[in-house]
Amino acid sequence: MAVSADAAVVELLDSSNYVDWSVWVKTYLLAQDLWDVVEQDEEEEEEESDDNFKAWREKNATALHTIQISCGREASSLIRNTSSAKRAWDTLAENFKPKPFLPSAGYDKSLYKPLFDAVSRGDWNEAKEFLTLHPDAIRARHPYSTNTALYMATELEHEHIVEELVQLMFEEDLEITDNDGWTALAVAAQRGNIKMVECMVGKSKKILGITTNQNLTPILLASIYDQWDVVHYLYSVTPIEDLMPEKGPYGAGLIYYFITGRKFGMARELIRCCPQLVLTKDHYGVIPIEAFRPSAFPSGTRLKFWQQWIYDS
Known part of the structure; x- marks a missing residue:
């Protein structure tokens, strides 16, 4: 249409x-x-x-x-x-809105069915027994949803299983994405589950920069969905150089969401580190300065206003 x-x-x-x-x-x-x-x-x-x-x-x-x-x-x-x-x-x-995937009887006759069934029920003991016999199953994909056991546990917010799975994984296992480019970290950030987010980032810092097919990082997803506890944590562990203009639109996008979310202190901090981000286009082609409403600026003094705003104590 x-x-x-x-x-x-x-x-x-x-x-x-x-x-x-x-x-x-x-x-x-x-x-x-x-x-x-x-x-x-x-x-x-x-x-x-x-x-x-x-x-x-x-x-x-x-x-x-x-x-x-x-x-x-x-x-x-x-x-x-x-x-x-x-x-x-x-x-x-x-x-x-997609519902968490819940396997039904007979959905899968593959070798890994017991693992996905155990994860969907939140039964870590059974899942662990299966992974002991089949350790490669930790990165196997469900034949219908194509998601891993970690992704499924994250969607269902089985925190204890997420923690156990992450301990058994290599760092690169956490980089596996779904068909839309979402890692398990992206799901946890969007849901606002700080415990799962901290667990995954503690295993791998690289997943902080993995983007979805829409070019959104986990911290941007958390910002869009107003998950500010997660945003504060992810911002604290994200290298500042990864938010610079030469690395892409991510820093500009983050400033925009900081401002619209009224997180002015965080916006000031990031702009002070890199003032040019204010005039850098984000992933939607929007520059952060547009987050300031016209009524906030005296006529003809937009640039002067935001510069003063940044450096005011």
């Missing part, structure tokens, strides 16, 4: 692309200062003054329209009668 010229996405939402679609739309809404109406509890609307409610209503309509024109036929039918951007977003997440 053709994408509208003013759509926020390169593909309309369907049953196969929710993860990427939600990142695209959220990033667009953040850039347009519209994401807060998607996050806001509807009960809060009634407490606002008439002027504030009018402003909210306009933003809600714009955000809802953005979501609507970014949907395919099936998705559109689910939110056709919805007047709230938040309800529309939640409805689409409920219907299209």
